[in-house]
Amino acid sequence: MGNYGTGPMGELNFRTMRVAFQGEPGAFSEAAAVQLLGEEIETGPRATFDATFRAIAEGTADALLVPIENTLAGSVVRVYDLLLESPLEICGETILPIEHHLMCCPGARFEDIRRVASHPMALAQCERFFEAHPELKRIPAEDTAGSVREMMERGDRSFAAIAGWRAAGHYRAVILRENIQDNPENFTRFVLLLPSEGAARYRADDARKMSLVMRLAHKPGALLASLEPFANHGANLLKIESRPIHGKPFEYQFYMDVEAETNEQLEKALREVREATSALRVLGLYRAAKR
Numbered sequence: 335m336g337n338y339g340t341g342p343m344g345e346l347n348f349r350t351m352r353v354a355f356q357g358e359p360g361a362f363s364e365a366a367a368v369q370l371l372g373e374e375i376e377t378g379p380r381a382t383f384d385a386t387f388r389a390i391a392e393g394t395a396d397a398l399l400v401p402i403e404n405t406l407a408g409s410v411v412r413v414y415d416l417l418l419e420s421p422l423e424i425c426g427e428t429i430l431p432i433e434h435h436l437m438c439c440p441g442a443r444f445e446d447i448r449r450v451a452s453h454p455m456a457l458a459q460c461e462r463f464f465e466a467h468p469e470l471k472r473i474p475a476e477d478t479a480g481s482v483r484e485m486m487e488r489g490d491r492s493f494a495a496i497a498g499w500r501a502a503g504h505y506r507a508v509i510l511r512e513n514i515q516d517n518p519e520n521f522t523r524f525v526l527l528l529p530s531e532g533a534a535r536y537r538a539d540d541a542r543k544m545s546l547v548m549r550l551a552h553k554p555g556a557l558l559a560s561l562e563p564f565a566n567h568g569a570n571l572l573k574i575e576s577r578p579i580h581g582k583p584f585e586y587q588f589y590m591d592v593e594a595e596t597n598e599q600l601e602k603a604l605r606e607v608r609e610a611t612s613a614l615r616v617l618g619l620y621r622a623a624k625r
Contacts, residue, residue, distance in 0.1 A: 351397055353398065354380050356379075356386045364500060366524040370426060371526075384416065387419075396532070402525050407455060409575060414577060424618025426525070426538075426621065427523060427620055429521050432515065434460055434513070435497065435513065436510050438508055439491055440508050442494075442508070442510075447494045448470065449471045449492060450470050452475055453475055459516055462516050481496070482504075485505075495507070543621065544593070545616075546614060548588050559610040563603040567599045567602045570593045600619075
């Protein structure tokens with residue numbers, strides 16, 4: 335896997351690198367970073383996605399770990415926009431099951447709870463739980479892990495939070511109800527971003543999945559012409575999504591994920607795709623994660 339980060343003689347050490355993520359300590363993004371890279375890394379919380387993408391340039395991180403899509407909520411739009419603005423490359427991915435747990439301060443009982451805080455998306459993904467307990471008032475918060483921190487700071491036994499197991503462990507909260515999410519098929523895909531040199535050194539030998547963004551020529555059949563090379567060279571189109579081009583109303587670019595058995599197949603397809611598009615940028619080549 336190679337090395338990355340700062341160390342003596344300038345060598346790189348991936349195991350001890352600093353990884354920035356959006357959220358507070360204990361967030362799902364932090365859990366995903368540790369799942370992909372191990373407990374030895376140093377994680378750095380950032381308040382927003384924009385702040386996360388600035389972390390490497392500001393010297394506070396060596397890499398970023400950001401969510402890119404959720405099986406229920408879809409793509410993380412702001413991350414896609416920032417990816418296009420950033421010189422960083424995708425060089426790895428991991429898929430994290432999103433399991434929501436109800437937690438409280440030590441000593442509290444379920445019967446004590448009157449208010450439950452969490453990120454609005456987490457609250458919405460636990461609708462059946464709230465339907466079964468209509469006496470509980472939902473309190474929107476900026477972050478799942480942040481809601482646990484605030485709960486513990488309050489020390490109020492009538493106040494609970496919904497978050498993942500890592501937040502419970504970090505803030506020493508007590509889990510009262512496990513897996514209260516409506517849908518068990520709730521997964522988020524996260525990607526690891528590094529500068530080009532680090533990405534090349536981190537990238538696995540069996541990296542066969544590619545993310546790219548392309549713009550089409552304004553002529554009939556442009557989309558078909560840009561997709562045919564992938565099929566002709568045996569590359570599997572995993573995802574395609576259109577996004578508006580900023581500053582060009584009602585014009586769109588296409589984000590795609592493709593995978594092939596060999597890099598040669600991808601390279602041949604890309605050569606032909608470039609000829610059929612007005613612009614194309616590869617966002618990263620990496621090993622596909624297994625759920």
